[in-house]
Amino acid sequence: MHYLLAFCLFLSTLSIPLFSTCSGAVPDGGQDSVSVPDRLECPAHATDEHIVEYSGFVVSYNHHTLVPNWVAYELTADELQVRYNSKSSNFSRDPQLKGPQASREDYSCSGWDKGHMAPKADMRWSERSYWESHYFTNICPQNHQLNGGDWNRLEQAVRRWAKHYGRVWVVCGPVFDSCRYGTIGPAQVHIPDAFFKAVLFPVEGGYGAVAYLMPNGGTHHPLSHYLLTVDQLEQLTGKDLFPALDDPTEAAVESVTFNPDQKSYR
DNA sequence: CGGAATGCGATG
């Protein structure tokens, strides 16, 4: 017990922030980088990102912030029928990925949750996808209240929508602006200021979309409080979301907010 | 209320 406490204090002394550039603009060298797959849910490719394709989701990993730039996946109603389960949830590094990664030590005693971007509850359709969701390439430091609260409620809504619409396309990730929370751990894992999530729906003859932005704190509001258009989210994050849509469709879908519950039986 | 789902941390 005393040893553990001393260990944590030791780690905290190691994690003195030097100067943390938040932009992620530092080029990280040497990693094989694959182009972004041509899928509906994937954002346009940007510089300084390393694309990793897992069985259940695609990650744009940032070797500077040690968190993903974004995580994207299609979620189907069929996938939610299969419920692979494990008593333990063992977070680990992606063994295939070269270069720096976060580790458990960075998060332990940090006061921040290991927050999934692609939720493990969305990846239960196979043992492989389940464990891949536990790689640190899919994890961000996240406020505990948010992780179990409003962010979790949004994830539950996405599963409800996937069941109702048959499939949805999801992209989410951290947002860095003021970098007010600094970093955690010896590896200096960057703590996001906020998180975004955008969801694309198949509707008759076309698509609808919603976007959310939640600060990385213990706020509690109705989900509608965090709502914004995909256009607004793109301006905030500098990302081009759902670029696989043809231009007129993309423009129409991203300028208005779809109401996914409007047509449901509730 | 019971079952999912997000986790953390104590216990052998």
Added chain:
DNA sequence: CATCGCATTCCG
């Protein structure tokens, strides 16, 4: 290391 218990939240 695995297992268990705890807290919170939401849904049917």
